[in-house]
Amino acid sequence: MPQPELPEPAHAEVDSMLSRKFGREVANYFAGSPLNRLSFLRTDHPFLSAALKHPSTSFLLFNNMSPLAKDPTQLEYVKLEDVKPLIGEDPYSKSEKQIIEEYNSTITIPQLLFLGLDESKISGFEHDIYHGAPYFAIDVTPKGTIKLKAEKLIEIIKSRGLQFVEGRMHMSLPAPQAAIYAQARALLDWNARNPFCAGCGQPTLSINAGTKRTCPPTDMASITEKGAIDSTIVGEPAKDRPDCVTRKGISNLSFPRTDPTVIMAVLSADSERVLLGRQKRWPPLWYSTLAGFVEPAESVEEAVRREVWEESGVKLGRVVIHSTQPWPYPANLMIGAIGQCIPGGEEIHLKHDPELDDAKWVSMAEVKEALEVGTSGLGEDAGPDYKEGGLRLPPRTAIANRLLTAVTGGFLEEHSHAPKM
Incomplete structure (x- = not known):
């Protein structure tokens, strides 16, 4: 299936100090x-x-x-x-x-x-x-x-x-x-x-045009001793519900959650290779960038270094943010980063976290070729120029593809299209 066009970056035509220094903003699929x-x-x-x-x-x-x-x-x-x-x-x-x-x-x-x-x-x-x-x-x-x-x-x-x-x-x-x-x-x-309140376990009600849930203090339904819910008689007053912490002090309504997730393209110390991994459930030859959840009281940069080490044993130094992507499955925000190995930290072992089936260093040339001929959704066929046995990578609608495109294209140089003053 043909891959759709990606969203245009916001105000890409506007010249500014930031666009001249860092290139235009990157907009990923599901954003824009x-x-x-x-x-x-x-x-x-x-x-x-x-x-x-x-x-x-x-x-x-x-x-x-x-x-x-x-x-x-x-x-x-x-x-x-x-x-x-x-x-x-x-x-x-x-x-x-x-x-x-x-x-x-x-x-x-x-x-x-x-x-x-x-x-x-x-x-x-x-x-x-x-x-x-x-x-x-x-x-x-x-x-x-x-x-x-x-x-x-x-x-x-x-x-x-x-x-x-x-x-x-x-x-x-x-x-x-x-x-x-x-x-x-x-x-x-x-x-x-x-559907239920985290504070008291009672059913909640969606408000604020679908972007909040509240625990109402009363209910027009009555709960029998056996726990069955019966509709109240018309005209009967609403029954008070059990006390709930969400109704005391500052109202602690339930808001939609967003789970920050880091996903990173990892460069070798000499910038000549890229670290790729594969999960057990993926078809053969399919690889992608590493990823994982940000934990409480952890910076994005720390999460990138921790996840890479836990999953592959590789040790990172400098980490920079590239772009982000909403990922509604169910509520992730993918924070795309690029990290580089410290000298001597490139040895791969999968002994810490058994999440990956394999991880390996791949040359820039092989990644570039796969980006040109070997991308598609999981289970879909690659393009007509793909050679059987070659590396397979995610489609350009995935932020992993955008990160790999950035590191194989020079990162800042690839996106520096802002007009000069």
Whole structure:
């Protein structure tokens, strides 16, 4: 499958001291969203209500985290009339305070996200000084009290020849769509994984247009002695829920998590070779850069050195940051770095952490050739010029590819395209 174009760096045409010194910014796949998220308006229900109802508004549907699409290279959106049977006339007709006061844990509320405005589109939608085409995402996975409505909606959508594209990763979308997909998937996944309060174990409620979860103080459902949940009688007051630490002092609401992960291209001390590793589950000949999670009270540079040593035994000196990549599987931020071995620290052994099946030093020439002819997604065929038995590397939509492209191309020189003064 052809690899999509990558997002354009922000303001690449603007000359500045930083661009002249460090080259233009690198934008990786899943970044470069066309949407202005307007995060400060997520509690403004009149704004959200108007955006929801505007004719230009697009809704991206997900079923079990699979996005609605025409095919793997093109997302598909629906309109409000399509989703009204599931979400109702206006989920934002009441204030956030009222919604919390009327919380009923027996009722399944479809997860709805406000993603932002595409300000590049002249849509007619305006709010104060903000304008553009609104975008929302909805989880239509059949479950709970919305199961039948969701199943009917999915059936109608599929009758139009559309599909929910399954698969662990969707890296064949055009870059702007990939960024919208990444934002929606990460938030929907976070909401789905956090249905209960970490403080008291009670069910939580999604608020702030899908970007916070709160533990309501009351519930319109009653819990029997056996633990079964029954709907309250109409007109009966809401029952107080158990005390919760999240409601005391500074409100400790649940926010979406982002897990910082380092991924690094490692150079030999003489800058002539690159360290590559492979996991046991990968097909033969497939290699990539090393990666791992940043731990608490650890700098990015320390994490890079620690992970490389733990996984390969190699010891690093200087570490620099190259670029970053959102990775919504489920909530990682890949921090791309380049590190260089200290003299005498290049010996490879896999005795510390058994995560890798193999690690090896590869010449710059071999990496360059693989970047030209041997890249693709896992399990996909390489290009027509690939020679059987050659090195295989990740596609250019992966930050690992971008890091390897940088080190084989001279790093700063490769990206120094800013105009000179």
